[in-house]
Amino acid sequence: MLYAGWLFKELIRSLPDTQSAQIAASRILALLEEKPSINIPNQGVDIATKFQEDYAKLALDDIHFSYSSRPGVVVLPGLSLTVKPGKTLGIVGPSGSGKSTILSLAERFYDPDPDSGTIEFNNININIFEISSLRRQMSLVPQDPVLFDMSISDNIRYGALFRNDITEDEVIEVAKVANIHEFIMSLPHGYQTMVGSRGTQLSGGEKQRVAIARALIRNPKILLLDEATSALDSENEKVVQEALDKARRGRTTIIIAHRLSTIYEADSIAVLHQGSVVEQGTHEELMRLQGHYYLMNSVSQQQKEEEEEDDIFV
Numbered sequence: 001m002l003y004a005g006w007l008f009k010e011l012i013r014s015l016p017d018t019q020s021a022q023i024a025a026s027r028i029l030a031l032l033e034e035k036p037s038i039n040i041p042n043q044g045v046d047i048a049t050k051f052q053e054d055y056a057k058l059a060l061d062d063i064h065f066s067y068s069s070r071p072g073v074v075v076l077p078g079l080s081l082t083v084k085p086g087k088t089l090g091i092v093g094p095s096g097s098g099k100s101t102i103l104s105l106a107e108r109f110y111d112p113d114p115d116s117g118t119i120e121f122n123n124i125n126i127n128i129f130e131i132s133s134l135r136r137q138m139s140l141v142p143q144d145p146v147l148f149d150m151s152i153s154d155n156i157r158y159g160a161l162f163r164n165d166i167t168e169d170e171v172i173e174v175a176k177v178a179n180i181h182e183f184i185m186s187l188p189h190g191y192q193t194m195v196g197s198r199g200t201q202l203s204g205g206e207k208q209r210v211a212i213a214r215a216l217i218r219n220p221k222i223l224l225l226d227e228a229t230s231a232l233d234s235e236n237e238k239v240v241q242e243a244l245d246k247a248r249r250g251r252t253t254i255i256i257a258h259r260l261s262t263i264y265e266a267d268s269i270a271v272l273h274q275g276s277v278v279e280q281g282t283h284e285e286l287m288r289l290q291g292h293y294y295l296m297n298s299v300s301q302q303q304k305e306e307e308e309e310d311d312i313f314v
């Protein structure tokens, strides 16, 4: 908490002038006073006291969900989906099919509709858990990670603000898994290098790898990846892809894939359409099925070939 206070001050300090700082401070304070969109139990169970297992299982069972701002639009009409302990579940589907919503529900940024089934963490309904203890079990790597105008080391530590005792060795360890250690060491100020406002001094791929290190520093039982390598060039994509593969090894992981090659190796792939799973299996099983997934692969293969042809004529 002390560290969070320090960070708050650092963020305000990094703004260009007093007026921007005042506006930012008042927005943050307004946000803190905003009513949550979920029912948070005051005295939930601390999840850490409940499980000793290394791996977590996450299961959504018959989840109905609409955003309260658009009550008429059903996003999930009774979704059931399980990710097994230590395994990777890939989720693919068209834009708007509900992929990111699943991650938001897992973290309890929203609660399912009242007539829903349950979301369970190791077979226990997640809404009995104290909310911050639940979120500490998970790390989300968003599509467009936000870095702060602080050193690389502090940007990584930001992933575990609840801990004041993170050592530099731990920071280095996760940076190595995230394939970013060597790059950091090549900089004149190493881990103390300032990344600039919103990380502007780093490339997209470097930012994503810092975000992966940030996700790993809290040693999450569940890793949630909203993959966005499609915005990267092929060189950067390969390095980020390797980092994602190392990060998820032996860890319960859900990956939302925008580029299908990201999830070829996943233990299971769910194809989502309008909030329902229309196909599920391994890459090979789904390709044999010659259904939605097969078609998506054919289209993306065709796009890739067209891009390669364009490259030849540049």
Ligand SMILES: Nc1ncnc2c1ncn2[C@@H]1O[C@H](COP(=O)(O)OP(=O)(O)OP(=O)(O)O)[C@@H](O)[C@H]1O
Binding pocket: 067, 069, 070, 075, 093, 094, 095, 096, 097, 098, 099, 100, 101, 102
């Ligand atoms: N905060 C929100 N408030 C209201 N509606 C939302 C909100 N977030 C998402 N939606 C709507 O919910 C539906 C599912 O959105 P979601 O972001 O889960 O889809 P997605 O499959 O992750 O899409 P994409 O691949 O484009 O990220 C969409 O119709 C979207 O417009």
